[in-house]
Amino acid sequence: MPATLTDDLNLIYDALFAAFGHQHWWPAKTPFETMVGAILTQNVSWKNAAQAIRNLEDAGMLDPHLLAAAEAADIARLIVPSRYYNQKAERVRGFARVYVAEFGADPETMASVETGELRERLLALRGFGKETTDTILLYVCKKPVFVVDAYTRRIFSRYGLLPEGASYDQTQRLFAGNLAPDAELFNDYHAQIVRLGNTTCRRTPVCDRCPIREVRGKIRCAVGRG
Structure with a gap:
C-alpha cells in the first residue's frame, strides 16, 4: 500500500522520539x-x-x-x-x-x-x-489541539509536507487531519519539533546531525540533498 501522510508523520515522530526521548513539556510547576x-x-x-x-x-x-x-x-x-x-x-x-x-x-x-x-x-x-x-x-487544558510555531513551518516545508509560507491554519490541518486527536501525542510531538528546530533544523541547518534527514529512505529533506 502507498504511504499516507499519517504514515509519514508517525515515522517522523518515532524518529524524533528515538533520538531525543520524551520531552516532558511544558516546563512549569503549575x-x-x-x-x-x-x-x-x-x-x-x-x-x-x-x-x-x-x-x-x-x-x-x-x-x-x-x-x-x-x-x-x-x-x-x-x-x-x-x-x-x-x-x-x-x-x-x-x-x-x-x-x-x-x-x-x-x-x-x-x-x-x-x-x-x-x-x-x-x-x-x-x-x-x-x-x-x-x-x-x-x-494546560489537555485539549487535542496541535500547536504550530515557526519551527513547524520550517521543518515540514523542508520535507515537502507543507508549501513555503504555509499559514498557521494550513500547518495545523496537516497534523489535525492526519493524526488521531491525542493530546499526549500532540504535546510531545510539538515539543520534539521545538527540540529539532533549536538544535538541528535551524535557519542554517546542521543536516548531518538531523535524526529525520532520511526516514527509512523515503521521507527526505530538500535542504539535505546533495
Missing part, C-alpha cells in the same frame, strides 16, 4: 505558570521567558489574583527579560483578570469549557494569537 509562560515566550526565547517567570515567582507575584490586581508597571518591571515587557504586562494582567473572573482561577473549570468555545474566548483577549491560545489549550 498550570498558571504555563499560562503566563505562553504569554511571556511570545517573540522571545524560552530562556528569557523563564527568567521573567522566575522574577515573578521570586517577588511572590506568580498568582492570578495578585497579577489581576497589580499595576501593569509593577508587572513590567519584573518581566523585563521577556522583551516587549510593557505590552506583555498588560496581556498578563488582562488574562489573569479573565482567569479569575470567568474561571475562578481554576484550570479544571477552564478545561471543562468546550474546545471551540474556549479557543474563541482566548483568541478574543488582547495580544492572544493562535499559538499562545493553542499552547494553553494543549498544555
Whole structure:
C-alpha cells in the first residue's frame, strides 16, 4: 500500500522520539505558570521567558489574583527579560483578570469549557494569537489541539509536507487531519519539533546531525540533498 501522510508523520515522530526521548513539556510547576509562560515566550526565547517567570515567582507575584490586581508597571518591571515587557504586562494582567473572573482561577473549570468555545474566548483577549491560545489549550487544558510555531513551518516545508509560507491554519490541518486527536501525542510531538528546530533544523541547518534527514529512505529533506 502507498504511504499516507499519517504514515509519514508517525515515522517522523518515532524518529524524533528515538533520538531525543520524551520531552516532558511544558516546563512549569503549575498550570498558571504555563499560562503566563505562553504569554511571556511570545517573540522571545524560552530562556528569557523563564527568567521573567522566575522574577515573578521570586517577588511572590506568580498568582492570578495578585497579577489581576497589580499595576501593569509593577508587572513590567519584573518581566523585563521577556522583551516587549510593557505590552506583555498588560496581556498578563488582562488574562489573569479573565482567569479569575470567568474561571475562578481554576484550570479544571477552564478545561471543562468546550474546545471551540474556549479557543474563541482566548483568541478574543488582547495580544492572544493562535499559538499562545493553542499552547494553553494543549498544555494546560489537555485539549487535542496541535500547536504550530515557526519551527513547524520550517521543518515540514523542508520535507515537502507543507508549501513555503504555509499559514498557521494550513500547518495545523496537516497534523489535525492526519493524526488521531491525542493530546499526549500532540504535546510531545510539538515539543520534539521545538527540540529539532533549536538544535538541528535551524535557519542554517546542521543536516548531518538531523535524526529525520532520511526516514527509512523515503521521507527526505530538500535542504539535505546533495
